[in-house]
Amino acid sequence: MSSAIQNLVNQPYKHGFVTDIETETVPKGLSEDVIRLISKKKNEPEWLLEFRLAAYRHWLTMEEPAWASVSYPRIDFQDIIYFAQPKPKKQLASMDEVDPELRRTFDKLGVPLHEQKLMTGVAVDVIFDSVSVTTTYKAKLAEIGIIFCSFSEAVHEHPELVKQYLGSVVPSGDNFYAALNSAVFTDGSFCFIPKGTKCPMDLSTYFRINTEGSGQFERTLIIAEEGSSVCYLEGCTAPQFDTNQLHAAVVELVALDNADIKYSTVQNWYAGDENGKGGIYNFVTKRGLCKGVNSKISWTQVETGSAITWKYPSCVLLGDNSIGEFYSVALTNHMQQADTGSKMIHLGRNTRSRIISKGISAGRSSNSYRGLVKIGSRATGARNYSQCDSMLIGNSCGANTFPTIDVQNATAQVEHEASTSKIGEDQMFFFAQRGIGSEEAVSMIINGFCKDVFVHLPMEFAVEATKLLGLKLEGSVG
Amino acid sequence: MINKDSRVLLEVRNLRAEVVVDGVRGVEILKGVDLTVRAGEVHAIMGVNGSGKSTFSKVLAGHPEYTVTGGTATFEGRDLLALAAEERARAGLFLAFQYPVEIPGVSNSALLRLAYNTLQNERGLEELDPLEFEDLVLEKIKVVEMDASFLDRSVNEGFSGGEKKRNEILQMAVLEPRLAILDETDSGLDIDALRIVANGVNSLLTADNAVVMVTHYQRLLNYIVPDYVHVMDGGRIVRTGGKELALELEARGYDWVRAAA
Numbered sequence: 163m164s165s166a167i168q169n170l171v172n173q174p175y176k177h178g179f180v181t182d183i184e185t186e187t188v189p190k191g192l193s194e195d196v197i198r199l200i201s202k203k204k205n206e207p208e209w210l211l212e213f214r215l216a217a218y219r220h221w222l223t224m225e226e227p228a229w230a231s232v233s234y235p236r237i238d239f240q241d242i243i244y245f246a247q248p249k250p251k252k253q254l255a256s257m258d259e260v261d262p263e264l265r266r267t268f269d270k271l272g273v274p275l276h277e278q279k280l281m282t283g284v285a286v287d288v289i290f291d292s293v294s295v296t297t298t299y300k301a302k303l304a305e306i307g308i309i310f311c312s313f314s315e316a317v318h319e320h321p322e323l324v325k326q327y328l329g330s331v332v333p334s335g336d337n338f339y340a341a342l343n344s345a346v347f348t349d350g351s352f353c354f355i356p357k358g359t360k361c362p363m364d365l366s367t368y369f370r371i372n373t374e375g376s377g378q379f380e381r382t383l384i385i386a387e388e389g390s391s392v393c394y395l396e397g398c399t400a401p402q403f404d405t406n407q408l409h410a411a412v413v414e415l416v417a418l419d420n421a422d423i424k425y426s427t428v429q430n431w432y433a434g435d436e437n438g439k440g441g442i443y444n445f446v447t448k449r450g451l452c453k454g455v456n457s458k459i460s461w462t463q464v465e466t467g468s469a470i471t472w473k474y475p476s477c478v479l480l481g482d483n484s485i486g487e488f489y490s491v492a493l494t495n496h497m498q499q500a501d502t503g504s505k506m507i508h509l510g511r512n513t514r515s516r517i518i519s520k521g522i523s524a525g526r527s528s529n530s531y532r533g534l535v536k537i538g539s540r541a542t543g544a545r546n547y548s549q550c551d552s553m554l555i556g557n558s559c560g561a562n563t564f565p566t567i568d569v570q571n572a573t574a575q576v577e578h579e580a581s582t583s584k585i586g587e588d589q590m591f592f593f594a595q596r597g598i599g600s601e602e603a604v605s606m607i608i609n610g611f612c613k614d615v616f617v618h619l620p621m622e623f624a625v626e627a628t629k630l631l632g633l634k635l636e637g638s639v640g
Numbered sequence: 641m642i643n644k645d646s647r648v649l650l651e652v653r654n655l656r657a658e659v660v661v662d663g664v665r666g667v668e669i670l671k672g673v674d675l676t677v678r679a680g681e682v683h684a685i686m687g688v689n690g691s692g693k694s695t696f697s698k699v700l701a702g703h704p705e706y707t708v709t710g711g712t713a714t715f716e717g718r719d720l721l722a723l724a725a726e727e728r729a730r731a732g733l734f735l736a737f738q739y740p741v742e743i744p745g746v747s748n749s750a751l752l753r754l755a756y757n758t759l760q761n762e763r764g765l766e767e768l769d770p771l772e773f774e775d776l777v778l779e780k781i782k783v784v785e786m787d788a789s790f791l792d793r794s795v796n797e798g799f800s801g802g803e804k805k806r807n808e809i810l811q812m813a814v815l816e817p818r819l820a821i822l823d824e825t826d827s828g829l830d831i832d833a834l835r836i837v838a839n840g841v842n843s844l845l846t847a848d849n850a851v852v853m854v855t856h857y858q859r860l861l862n863y864i865v866p867d868y869v870h871v872m873d874g875g876r877i878v879r880t881g882g883k884e885l886a887l888e889l890e891a892r893g894y895d896w897v898r899a900a901a
Contacts, residue, residue: 583744587704592741594725595701595734596755596811597762606754610745610794 191240194218197345200245204314204348207321217334217344224338230501231530231562232470234406234443242377242408244346299363309354310365313381316352323354327385331414331451331478339410339445339472343379347412350380355390355421364620366395377408384414386421388454395623396427406434406469410445419454419481424462426619428627431467436525438497441469448475449505452484452513460487461504462618464627466634469498474532476505479513479541486515489615491627493634494527494559503533503564508544508574517548520612523559524635530562537574544574552582553611555604555635583611605632642867643680649819649850650677650700650720655711656875657699665707669695671875672711677819680847684861684886685854687872688894693854694738696872697821701735702728716818730762734817736808738824743795748807751795752777752814759815780813783840802833809840816844821852826860838863858890871897 188199197218201211226237303310309320316324334344351367367382386392409431415423425448434441444467450459461475471494477486488504506515515535523529535546552561563580585607593603608631609616616624657670669692677683687693699706700713702725713720715733723731743751749770756776757767768776778788784806796804805825812820822841826834841851841864853864861869861883869885870877871894878901879885889897 586741588739588741589743591701591703591725592737592743595729595737596751596815597726597729597758598755599726599758602754606746606751607743610743613745 187243187246190243192218192242192244192346196244200346200348203245204317206317209325210317213328213334214345217341218346220335221338221341221345224335224341226338230472230532231528231564232472232499232501234470234499237406237408237443239342244377244379245348303361303363306359306362307356308359308361309352311352313347313350313352313383316383320352320354323385324352324383327383327414327416328381329414331416331449332412332447337447340412340447343381343410343412343447346377347379347381350382350411351384352382353384353392353394355384355386355392357387358389359387360390361392364393364395366397368397377410379409380411382411382413383416384423384425385416386418386423386457388419388421390418391422391424393424393620394426395620396425397430406441406443407432408443408445409468411447413446413448413475415448415450415459417450417452417454417457417459417481417484420456421454422458422460423450424460425450425475426623427461427463427465428619428623428630429463429465429467429471430630433467433496433498434469436496438469441498442467443470444468444473445470446473448473449478450476450486451478452481452486452510454484455481455510456483457481458485458487460485460489460618462489462615463491463502464615464619464623464630465490465492465500465502466630468500471498471500471502473502474505476507477515478507478509479515479544480509481513482510483512483514484510485513487618488515488517488519489618490519491522491612491615491631492520492529492531493522493631494524494529495634496525496527498525498527500528501530501532503531503550505534506536506546508535508537508541508546511541512543513541514544515546517546517550518614519548519550520615521550521552521561522555522608522611522631522635523552523561524555526558528560528562530564532564534566534568535576535578536567537569537571537576539570541571542573544571546574546576548576548578549614550578550580551611552580553608554582554584601632604635608632608635643678643847646681646847647679647716648676648714649679649716650675650852651712651714652676652700653712655696655699655713656709657695657706658709659695660705660707668709669706669875670699673872673875673877675852675870675877677850677852679818679850681850681868682845682864682866683850683852684866684869684883685852685872685877686856686869686886686889688898689856691872692875693872694823695875697735697823697852697854700728700821701725701733730759732818734812734815734820736805736812736820736822736825738827740796740799740804740808742797742799744797746795747792748795748810749774749777749791752791752811755811756814777814781810783813783843784810785836785840786810801828802830802837805829805837806833806840809837809844813840813844817849819850819852820844821854823854824856825853826855826857834860835863858886861886871901873898873901876901 197214332340335341353365355361417423431442452459459477465471479486486506492500492502494500504517519531521529521531531550537544550563565578567576590603609628652673652675655670655673658665658668685693708721753773760767786806866883869881871879879897
């Protein structure tokens with residue numbers, strides 16, 4: 163039976179194709195010259211180049227972190243292409259001028275670039291390798307004052323906003339990968355919701371790494387002004403290469419008084435093959451700052467891809483009565499390693515946070531939850547609830563939970579619950595005895611296990627996530 | 641009810657089986673079981689702990705923990721042993737579990753509908769959509785006197801022992817099997833729950849289906865009256881009688897049967 167469970171988890175990665183498109187890259191390796199070259203190619207202002215160089219110089223003094231429960235050969239940071247972009251035939255005047263090859267790629271991935279064909283009510287920014295290819299619905303959003311564009315564009319069009327908020331949540335020297343990102347980030351999405359505005363549609367970014375040997379270092383910055391709200395979706399895929407690719411993104415969210423940001427991710431980077439060859443190394447820093455009173459930031463993530471996932475979407479609850487949430491499903495199979503979780507830093511009074519983490523491990527994978535709940539001395543009346551559940555499929559995988567709780571205010575209430583379960587022979591036999599085949603049974607058990615998280619995903623993402631987990635586990639149960 | 645002319649549903653001959661632990665074959669538990677069940681009949685299998693009663697029901701249902709090492713089992717003319725567990729279920733063999741498992745996050749109604757529609761497909765019939773199915777299941781749930789709120793709860797999660805057993809009978813009511821094997825369905829039930837479960841089973845009995853009850857106790861048989869009582873010992877059925885045999889066992893224990901066998 164357990165071998166049949168194993169067989170169910172083995173579905174080939176369907177986004178593993180490479181687009182044959184002319185790309186412009188800078189030579190491999192990292193130096194101040196490379197950073198100057200990137201900055202020049204992007205025609206950046208001096209202050210941004212200085213930001214990059216300061217981050218780079220700081221990065222040189224830092225050590226790659228070794229505390230996560232993941233192991234991989236040392237990354238040679240000189241063997242990575244830090245900038246790759248599809249060679250522009252000419253300046254794009256409209257969507258119709260997007261390279262047809264590129265357009266076919268996104269059609270294949272199910273991300274239509276034509277605005278008229280888009281899912282109703284979702285604006286999409288598409289990042290291919292290092293640059294943003296297109297942003298849809300931009301004009302319509304601009305009418306109500308919402309800025310949604312590529313990061314590079316924001317640097318030129320709204321420098322004062324970028325300058326004010328860039329690095330304000332994740333300082334350039336925050337950690338090794340954030341420093342690297344700050345030095346070499348190439349593009350990403352920028353989003354600004356003005357005071358009192360409810361964003362009328364979901365905003366979405368779609369990331370794709372295409373060029374072999376390239377890294378992707380995108381930067382996302384979302385600012386929600388007083389009383390505004392936005393729902394943001396992020397999807398990721400990459401082709402199938404035998405070599406590992408590095409992805410080190412930084413996402414910063416800022417919520418002012420009474421603002422509400424909901425950020426959802428379905429991450430399906432290439433995970434490597436069953437023997438652990440290839441796949442994305444995903445070292446991402448995501449952090450939201452609930453700066454204003456009554457503000458709220460909610461992270462929902464479904465992590466199914468990457469050879470290595472190192473990611474801790476966090477909330478700094480500075481404003482009184484602010485709320486932070488983290489809902490996560492992390493699935494690992496074959497040789498995948500995930501070390502993921504959240505940090506909730508309570509600084510303001512009556513701040514509340516909630517962490518719901520579901521880890522599913524199959525194959526020979528390793529899946530760890532790592533979390534920090536910190537209640538500062540001034541955070542009177544702060545409350546946290548954390549629940550970390552792990553599910554094991556088969557006998558060769560592992561799951562760990564590393565919760566850290568640091569309470570400096572005696573009025574705080576902190577609860578932590580954890581459980582580990584296994585898709586057992588008895589559950590599978592029960593389904594079989596009711597006439598239900600093993601694949602459907604596993605899918606049902608997994609979806610039941612993840613239900614508390616899926617209910618927080620936007621509808622179309624929830625459907626995608628459900629399908630994705632089914633595909634990822636195909637062949638692993640039986 | 642006994643009718644020698646009625647159709648044979650299950651025919652087991654000299655069935656032998658071993659338990660498998662971590663893929664390694666081990667102890668032989670069934671040592672040549674014979675049993676014939678015809679449509680319309682109610683059978684009870686009794687015996688001391690370790691006599692092989694529960695193993696027998698699991699082997700019939702195709703539990704992977706056991707390997708059949710000899711004998712035959714035919715279900716409505718088909719070679720039961722050649723079928724995978726889910727195929728046996730779809731063919732109309734139902735096992736009510738002694739220890740029903742919990743499936744967190746999966747609602748009772750979702751499970752029931754998937755199981756029901758799988759059977760509908762098997763029989764070449766139309767699947768029911770959630771609304772149509774709700775009508776059906778609200779009718780069926782009356783059989784076990786359960787509140788409709790049970791349908792929205794996760795399968796068996798947080799259910800009392802009695803609720804779990806009633807839930808098994810609800811599944812039986814929805815799936816309408818040809819042959820239902822009730823593996824110690826009475827264990828852990830208080831007298832009210834026992835009555836409800838028994839009434840449920842009785843209401844599902846027809847001339848076309850049959851029930852095999854595995855039980856330790858005579859008291860269940862006061863509610864669901866068997867046509868045959870079998871005593872299992874050492875992996876074989878060593879004595880078969882009518883319902884009065886159960887009363888005799890209740891009064892005298894098993895030793896005299898075992899001594900005679």
